[in-house]
Amino acid sequence: MSFSIQKQGDVMMVEVEGQLIVGNRQELKQRVLDELEGGERKFLIDFSQTGYIDSSGLGVLVSLSKKIREQGGELRLANLNDDLKTLFELTKLDTLFHIADTRERALEAF
Amino acid sequence: MHPGADPVRSVPPPPELSSIRAAARRVPSDDGQGVDLDLVIPNDVRYIEPVVELIRDECEAFDFPRRHRALNVPVALTEALSNAMLRGNIGRPDADVALHCTVDPTALVVEIRDQGEGFDLLASTGDPTAGAALEREDGRGLFLMRALMDRVERFDDHGNVVRLTLLRP
Numbered sequence: 001m002s003f004s005i006q007k008q009g010d011v012m013m014v015e016v017e018g019q020l021i022v023g024n025r026q027e028l029k030q031r032v033l034d035e036l037e038g039g040e041r042k043f044l045i046d047f048s049q050t051g052y053i054d055s056s057g058l059g060v061l062v063s064l065s066k067k068i069r070e071q072g073g074e075l076r077l078a079n080l081n082d083d084l085k086t087l088f089e090l091t092k093l094d095t096l097f098h099i100a101d102t103r104e105r106a107l108e109a110f
Numbered sequence: 111m112h113p114g115a116d117p118v119r120s121v122p123p124p125p126e127l128s129s130i131r132a133a134a135r136r137v138p139s140d141d142g143q144g145v146d147l148d149l150v151i152p153n154d155v156r157y158i159e160p161v162v163e164l165i166r167d168e169c170e171a172f173d174f175p176r177r178h179r180a181l182n183v184p185v186a187l188t189e190a191l192s193n194a195m196l197r198g199n200i201g202r203p204d205a206d207v208a209l210h211c212t213v214d215p216t217a218l219v220v221e222i223r224d225q226g227e228g229f230d231l232l233a234s235t236g237d238p239t240a241g242a243a244l245e246r247e248d249g250r251g252l253f254l255m256r257a258l259m260d261r262v263e264r265f266d267d268h269g270n271v272v273r274l275t276l277l278r279p
Contacts, residue, residue: 019184022192023155052181054188055250063247083181090257091250092239 003028005035011042011110013103017049020057029060033067041073044106048079058093065097074098078106127160134164144172144214153205153224158191161209165220168213174278182258182276183218189251190222190272193231198224198270217260218276223267231272232264 001018012035020028032043045061053061065075076098080088088094100106134149145168151157162184169179191207199205208223231252238249255262261275 019159019188021155021158021188022196023158052184052188054185054192055248055254056192058250059247062245066245083177086181087185087254090239090254092244096244 001028003031005031007040008107011044011107012040014043014045015049016045016047019051019053020060021052021054022056025057025060029064032064036068036071036073041068041071042110043068043073043075044103044110045075045077046079046103047077047081047084050081050084053084053087058087058091062093062096074110076100076106076110078103125157125160127163130157130160130164139212139214141214143216144212147209147211147213149209149211150206151209153195153199153202153207155192155195158188158195161191162187165211165213165218168211169218172213172215172218172278174218174276178218178276178278186255186258186262186274186276187220189255190220190274193251194222194224194226194270194272197231198226200226216278218274218278220274221271222274223271226270228266228270230264231270232262 001016001020001024003017004015006013014032016028035043061075068075078100079102080099085094088097088099098106130149134147136145136147139146147165147168149161151161165187166179166183169183194207195201199207205225210221212219234252236243236249238244238246238253243249255274259274260277261273263273265271265273
């Protein structure tokens with residue numbers, strides 16, 4: 001897995017390439033937390049290049065969302081393929097996150 | 111990755127699939143309809159991804175549906191392997207995890223054996239989709255295995271064994 005972070009306006013755009021699983025999720029978590037500590041408040045994670053996510057990866061997203069909200073910010077998700085959507089629906093995490101079909105939709109009223 | 115994106119961090123690459131494949135013992139199954147695969151890997155979560163890839167390839171050879179190969183198998187197998195490494199073997203670097211896998215035109219059956227004291231994975235209860243549990247970081251592994259496999263069983267056999275069964279439609 002590799003990921004990139006770029007700022008677009010006042011939103012930090014995070015792109016995850018590959019699998020987000022037990023062996024690598026801490027790197028993503030720490031990088032986003034560093035940005036949060038640096039004052040960033042709006043985060044969008046783009047999953048268009050993501051393969052699969054395990055429970056550890058889901059847990060990191062839940063944890064990040066909570067920490068960002070505690071600081072008055074928001075974490076949104078975009079571009080989940082059908083398999084990832086199923087994963088979020090099974091775990092009911094689709095009720096916890098703002099999930100958009102595209103980056104553009106995710107950025108609306110952000 | 112989009113052009114121009116700045117890759118800020120890559121985790122160390124996992125062991126190569128080719129070396130995992132070379133280490134596996136692959137023979138025709140007893141009834142000649144499928145294959146048996148045996149593999150022992152170090153207690154290192156970096157091995158999970160290539161092992162998943164190996165078993166996914168076997169499922170593809172037996173024409174399992176795309177959804178099984180993209181979601182059910184990788185997620186459930188990752189959960190079972192990480193449980194074996196982190197909970198069964200409690201992260202011990204000197205421990206191993208053994209896999210026995212049978213794939214045939216009817217099903218995928220994977221047995222994962224750790225060297226722990228017999229931690230009963232299936233005794234864990236609780237619904238991670240309801241109430242405060244929804245906002246917990248942990249607690250979804252067993253739930254996902256059960257949701258994505260047709261059967262999840264656990265037994266002791268000189269170690270703690272979890273057996274995952276996925277029927278091919």
